[in-house]
Amino acid sequence: MKSALVFGGGGFIGSHLVKRLKNEGYWVRAVDLKFPEFSETQADDFVIGDLRDQQVCDRVIDRGFTEVYQLAADMGGAGYIFTGEHDADIMHNSATINLNVADRCLKRNIKRVFYSSSACMYPAYNQENPDDPKCSEDSAYPAAPDSEYGWEKLFSERLFLAYNRNHGMSNRVARYHNIFGPEGTWTGGKEKAPAAICRKVAYAQNGGEIEIWGDGLQTRSFLYIDECLEGTIRLTRSSFEGPVNVGSQEMVTINRLVEMVAEIAGKKIHKNHISGPTGVRGRNSDNRLIEQKLGWKPSKSLYAGLEKTYEWIERQIGRNAVEASKA
Ligand code: NAD
Numbered sequence: 001m002k003s004a005l006v007f008g009g010g011g012f013i014g015s016h017l018v019k020r021l022k023n024e025g026y027w028v029r030a031v032d033l034k035f036p037e038f039s040e041t042q043a044d045d046f047v048i049g050d051l052r053d054q055q056v057c058d059r060v061i062d063r064g065f066t067e068v069y070q071l072a073a074d075m076g077g078a079g080y081i082f083t084g085e086h087d088a089d090i091m092h093n094s095a096t097i098n099l100n101v102a103d104r105c106l107k108r109n110i111k112r113v114f115y116s117s118s119a120c121m122y123p124a125y126n127q128e129n130p131d132d133p134k135c136s137e138d139s140a141y142p143a144a145p146d147s148e149y150g151w152e153k154l155f156s157e158r159l160f161l162a163y164n165r166n167h168g169m170s171n172r173v174a175r176y177h178n179i180f181g182p183e184g185t186w187t188g189g190k191e192k193a194p195a196a197i198c199r200k201v202a203y204a205q206n207g208g209e210i211e212i213w214g215d216g217l218q219t220r221s222f223l224y225i226d227e228c229l230e231g232t233i234r235l236t237r238s239s240f241e242g243p244v245n246v247g248s249q250e251m252v253t254i255n256r257l258v259e260m261v262a263e264i265a266g267k268k269i270h271k272n273h274i275s276g277p278t279g280v281r282g283r284n285s286d287n288r289l290i291e292q293k294l295g296w297k298p299s300k301s302l303y304a305g306l307e308k309t310y311e312w313i314e315r316q317i318g319r320n321a322v323e324a325s326k327a
Contacts, residue, residue, distance in 0.1 A: 177247025247285025
């Protein structure tokens with residue numbers, strides 16, 4: 001039977017990946033500090049453990065697996081990554097996890113680990129023009145990420161590729177660009193722009209106002225979770241090691257994102273621009289390499305993914321309201 005090990009299997013992408021692998025008939029072990037927040041895990045074996053601890057790594061990497069996915073990281077949206085308050089934790093926690101995972105997998109003769117890097121590793125100087133950001137894979141150097149989160153990702157993608165060169169591993173590295181969808185963090189400070197905007201719009205009255213960090217002219221692209229899983233799995237099972245972008249090329253301003261969500265909600269929404277962490281001015285996935293190497297590109301529009309995400313967040317809000325009324 002095919003088997004998979006998913007580090008970070010209690011997180012947003014990891015818990016969706018576990019479901020996908022189970023649907024494909026895999027036996028799945030997931031490891032995380034916590035269970036998935038919004039649905040029961042479908043993993044056959046879910047280990048609560050801290051991957052910064054080498055003994056935990058030894059315990060969970062105890063045999064060969066057909067596929068290993070390393071998604072565990074100390075991460076969050078702009079409110080977590082760009083304020084500077086969490087820099088030391090982000091670097092220490094995620095680097096320790098990656099050092100442990102790479103080394104323990106090698107020791108157990110696991111040859112291939114999928115590693116999720118991020119578009120945050122791209123140089124800030126190429127992302128100053130919101131209309132024309134540059135994020136081709138070969139534009140990574142001279143390195144100048146705008147956050148310690150991005151520096152750690154750059155370090156760790158180099159780590160996994162160094163194990164390929166020096167230890168005969170065949171690790172895979174993807175650079176994710178803003179993944180979103182149902183069952184992602186939507187409140188509490190670690191949520192990303194699509195979820196935060198869906199939440200704000202869902203709470204707002206028709207004709208009401210929501211707060212937007214910055215002038216809203218900063219651009220991004222967003223990739224729906226199912227598309228991300230497809231790209232991830234294709235890369236893992238391919239002969240191409242990466243690093244390669246896994247993202248969407250449908251770039252929008254944050255203002256446009258708000259308008260899309262308002263349209264989906266059927267509400268008229270005014271934007272109140274306030275100061276807040278916004279990251280680089282522009283970012284878009286460059287999908288030329290992944291299309292060429294894997295024949296992959298997203299199959300659906302941003303709007304279609306936002307519809308599903310908005311509907312899910314509205315349901316969470318309704319559920320919370322029912323629970324609050326019972327208390
Ligand atoms: P997430 O925060 O939902 O999932 C990460 C999981 O790692 C969490 O469940 C967390 O509990 C777990 N974790 C953290 N520290 C741990 C530890 N010490 N031991 C065990 N588990 C630990 O994030 P996500 O959105 O699912 O992202 C998954 C991966 O993809 C991360 O590596 C992230 O950096 C990367 N990525 C995500 C995006 C995105 O837009 N979601 C973009 C770029 C890169």
